[in-house]
Amino acid sequence: MRRTLFAVIVVLGLATAAAAQTDRFTVQLDQAKAARVRGKLDQSEQIVRSVLKQAPGHFRASYTLGLIQLDRGQTETGIKTLSDTVAALKGRPAPDPTIYNTLGWTLMGAGRFDEAQAAFDKGYACVKDPTCAKTLPAASQQKLLNNMALLARLRGQTPAARTYLQEAAKAGSPQARASLAQIAK
16 A cells, blocks of 8 residues: 555656656746737847756747747748757657748748748648647638648649638638638639
């Protein structure tokens, strides 16, 4: 009985320690996100850089830094930060797959269509993978599909755009329904 109780306590202690280690920066990064949303970019960046000093390459901190750079209009720096963050995954799925849409949107805006397509394709792979798709909210999936459709339209690929819009509309996107009506005209 004592051995069983001891084993349960050890397992719970290890699980708690592992959870604390995994979420060690959650509070700080939530504060950085809140500051960023309020437009307090210096405060947000200070928090993010503090996390990165303690945990270089931390995914969420790196992603947030890229967002801050984009918010500041530092497009090329933001693209580099986001690209480096994705590259550091070395093919593993992103903990937050919205990074692919963010990177693709930014690259598309910079006129770098091939790179944008590659980023969007990684996000699309997540949408098609049932396990990964569970980590991506429906609204994020719809945005990705709508953005992929926009890129296809910019490239003169109307059939591909229609396919992405149909998927987005099926997922509940009113923007996709409106775009499909425009394409039909």
